[in-house]
Amino acid sequence: MRNGMVKTALPLLLLIAGATFALAEGSEADFKAAYAAAEAANKEAGSLRNPWTVTAQALAAAKKAADAGDFDKAIASSKEAEALAKASIFQATSEKEAWKALEIR
Numbered sequence: 001m002r003n004g005m006v007k008t009a010l011p012l013l014l015l016i017a018g019a020t021f022a023l024a025e026g027s028e029a030d031f032k033a034a035y036a037a038a039e040a041a042n043k044e045a046g047s048l049r050n051p052w053t054v055t056a057q058a059l060a061a062a063k064k065a066a067d068a069g070d071f072d073k074a075i076a077s078s079k080e081a082e083a084l085a086k087a088s089i090f091q092a093t094s095e096k097e098a099w100k101a102l103e104i105r
Contacts, residue, residue, distance in 0.1 A: 026071040027071060028066070030075055031062070031066050034074075035066070037082050038058075038081040038082035038085060042055050042056070042059065042082075042085040044085070045088040045089050045092065048088075048093070050088050050089070051085070052084055055081050055084040058077050058081035058084060059077075061077040062077035062081060
């Protein structure tokens, strides 16, 4: 059952992440908005006790790129982090009820 959840969440995650890389020239304001959205989603995942470590890594990469002045890369990393956080939220909420469908043998 758990494997089925991962198979369901993975296409969603890839779709979201793929759509975010089509961004044009980004500004610092665009980065700040994207980073804030990613942090909010990651905070929600944390409140569900299901934050993924790769989300924190993507947020760190976004911050590092922004500090270097590469806002296009920073925005892309922020959007990736947001997609990862949303996927972890989806996983936590779907698995919250999915365990009830398991057979006890």
